[in-house]
Amino acid sequence: MNDGVEIALRHTHGDFRLAVDMTAPRGVTALFGRSGAGKTTVVHAVAGLLRPDAGRIAVNGEVLTDTARRVFVPPHRRRLGYVFQEGRLFPHLSVRGNLLYARRVTGKGAAGGEFDRVVGMLGLGGLLARRPATLSGGEKQRVAIGRALLSAPRLLLMDEPLAALDDARKAEILPYLERLRDAADIPVIYVSHSVAEVARLATSVAVLSDGRLVRCGPVADVLSDPSAVRALGVREAGAILTGRVAEHHDDGLTSITVSAGQVILPRVDAPIGSAIRVRIAAQDVMLAREVPNQISALNILPVEVLALRGGGGPGVVVQLGSGTDRLLARITRRSADALALAPGMHCHALIKSMSVARWDVGQQAR
């Protein structure tokens, strides 16, 4: 059967028109867009909370909505797990009671081994006897995710699950979401308007703008695509470097082996050999024709200019090949002209170690 979610939708809310054709493969597909882009409308259509004017939605080949054939499976029969911004746990039940709730209602759901697996994956073992009122926001969200998974869904919908949390709680829950991404064998649709979150968690990303799909594909491809920068936001734009932890140094830095060499970052809390991904913001990358000497930036990677894209303003976005990864650099047009940057040219990308935030470094299974 088809692995993933096929979404073809046409819908009008007043002046707002949604027209989306996309596939969310297995893994985490981020639905990214600014406020009002249409993300929630897509999620509601998938959940069966909205009947689109026209469209077809199928999960692993099973049709849930098909307006042409008058198919509309009601929400409660779609077997989807739904995680909202707020955990929406039952206050009168313990964490264990909340986790087992879906099973009690549907009579289906996970068997004992699955319960233990989900509790282990989300680190809920020590919380099982507690009531929701005694949990932090991040803990509540982990319970909500566990409850959704234990209803044995064929698809997990997560609608900005971190939006209500402060940065510290977000940072605490992200490693669990990474584990979920790497362990889940169902597609996950994850709504977000944070590029940093998308870079950290997504396998694929669909970028929505004004009800239209601007770009859809593997996360590393989309985040390094200069034509997606406007929709992602120029200040937030940045590409993903993948690598492995090579060495932890005594001065609080960690060396990472990447396909084009090594980069040095502030301490990465992961064992030697761990596979990691790092978001490098486009505005933190400088370019040089020659290897500069006597410069404070610790990271100098050989790169090839792949494309340049300017807008109406003084800046240009340069897409760079760095070994098998891609980077983006956002520099002034004046600098691009002074360096005579052109596709095919080899130069050097300079990245300050300290410009990479802890939040921008994530772990992945491989």
Ligand SMILES: Nc1ncnc2c1ncn2[C@@H]1O[C@H](COP(=O)(O)OP(=O)(O)OP(=O)(O)O)[C@@H](O)[C@H]1O
């Ligand atoms: N039931 C409705 N009736 C009329 N207009 C609606 C309805 N639901 C959504 N809209 C409009 O459709 C557009 C898309 O809304 P939607 O909630 O899908 O966006 P979003 O990307 O999820 O935004 P946010 O990040 O703010 O939640 C908005 O202009 C919104 O006002």
